Amino acid sequence: MKSGFIAITGRPNAGKSTLLNRIIGEKVAIVSRKPQTTRTKIMGVHTTDECQLVLIDTPGIHKPHNKLGERMERYIYSATRDIDALIYVVDVNIPERELEAERDALKGLKTSGVPVVLAVNKIDTMPRLNLLPVLDRLQHIYDFAGIVPVSAQKGENVDKLIEVVSGLMEEGPKFFPDDVITDQPERQIVAEFIREKALRLLNKEVPHGIAVEIEKMKQRDSETYDISAVIYCEKQSHKGIIIGKNGEKLKDIGRQARQDIERFLDEKVYLELWVKVKENWRNLENFITEMGFQKN
Ligand SMILES: Nc1nc2c(ncn2[C@@H]2O[C@H](COP(=O)(O)OP(=O)(O)OP(=O)(O)O)[C@@H](O)[C@H]2O)c(=O)[nH]1
Numbered sequence: 600m601k602s603g604f605i606a607i608t609g610r611p612n613a614g615k616s617t618l619l620n621r622i623i624g625e626k627v628a629i630v631s632r633k634p635q636t637t638r639t640k641i642m643g644v645h646t647t648d649e650c651q652l653v654l655i656d657t658p659g660i661h662k663p664h665n666k667l668g669e670r671m672e673r674y675i676y677s678a679t680r681d682i683d684a685l686i687y688v689v690d691v692n693i694p695e696r697e698l699e700a701e702r703d704a705l706k707g708l709k710t711s712g713v714p715v716v717l718a719v720n721k722i723d724t725m726p727r728l729n730l731l732p733v734l735d736r737l738q739h740i741y742d743f744a745g746i747v748p749v750s751a752q753k754g755e756n757v758d759k760l761i762e763v764v765s766g767l768m769e770e771g772p773k774f775f776p777d778d779v780i781t782d783q784p785e786r787q788i789v790a791e792f793i794r795e796k797a798l799r800l801l802n803k804e805v806p807h808g809i810a811v812e813i814e815k816m817k818q819r820d821s822e823t824y825d826i827s828a829v830i831y832c833e834k835q836s837h838k839g840i841i842i843g844k845n846g847e848k849l850k851d852i853g854r855q856a857r858q859d860i861e862r863f864l865d866e867k868v869y870l871e872l873w874v875k876v877k878e879n880w881r882n883l884e885n886f887i888t889e890m891g892f893q894k895n
Pocket residue numbers: 610611612613614615616617618629630631632633634635636637638657658659660720721722723724749750751752753
């Protein structure tokens with residue numbers, strides 16, 4: 600048996616969470632078109648007869664602007680310690696002028712000696728002919744242990760990526776039983792599904808100032824769940840935007856989230872959503888700790 604821990608890092612929006620979900624075959628990490636979707640470390644486990652990969656999805660690398668951002672940065676740092684390999688995800692459409700920034704982001708890893716596999720993602724958005732020059736440019740920014748072009752969204756070549764990463768693992772124990780796929784508690788995943796819909800349905804600065812707390816999650820009978828959740832936002836004016844005209848926006852968020860939650864729990868769900876204002880919460884140490892963001 601081979602096994603190991605692998606961190607998935609890269610710029611915001613590169614497709615790290617989509618890749619994690621694809622590798623483990625289940626949606627445990629939320630995905631959106633907006634950068635800085637992922638806020639914590641999310642573990643996913645991929646187990647076969649020969650190998651167990653414990654993968655850790657991380658927030659995208661960016662400069663923190665508040666206490667929450669600082670905590671997100673620490674998650675990236677802690678996820679890249681004591682690992683056996685790293686998957687660095689880059690969007691195939693990366694402009695040439697940004698290659699230097701990627702080179703800088705990777706530089707810090709050299710001394711650690713951890714092998715880095717480059718996943719060049721979103722190849723479904725580019726004609727095959729244009730791919731080669733991009734791969735050629737990317738191979739010069741770091742001494743990668745492997746470069747694998749993939750489409751996390753379409754699932755293209757992801758098996759090849761798993762093969763390359765598995766090849767880097769050494770003999771080791773099975774850390775988790777076969778049926779474990781994530782460390783995320785059910786409540787957390789449910790809260791994240793709600794935040795994902797808010798991210799997708801709201802614009803501008805509103806969605807990044809949102810936090811979701813599950814106040815109640817109770818089995819009503821053998822096939823029904825009652826869930827009640829609070830969406831926190833930073834300003835009174837944001838509250839109005841989230842609720843929307845005649846409450847339509849909040850209804851949309853609830854409707855879309857409920858579908859995901861029902862699929863995930865395989866039960867019928869009654870979802871109640873509330874909106875509350877918590878000014879400047881992203882800078883309130885105690886509040887972000889209460890919301891489940893541990894200190895490291
Ligand atoms: N066309 C295409 N889009 C993709 C692919 N992978 C991810 N995306 C899209 O890219 C956007 C960002 O995906 P995420 O998985 O949230 O990216 P991330 O790197 O986890 O982002 P952060 O958590 O914000 O750092 C979403 O709109 C995805 O649907 C892909 O292979 N092809």
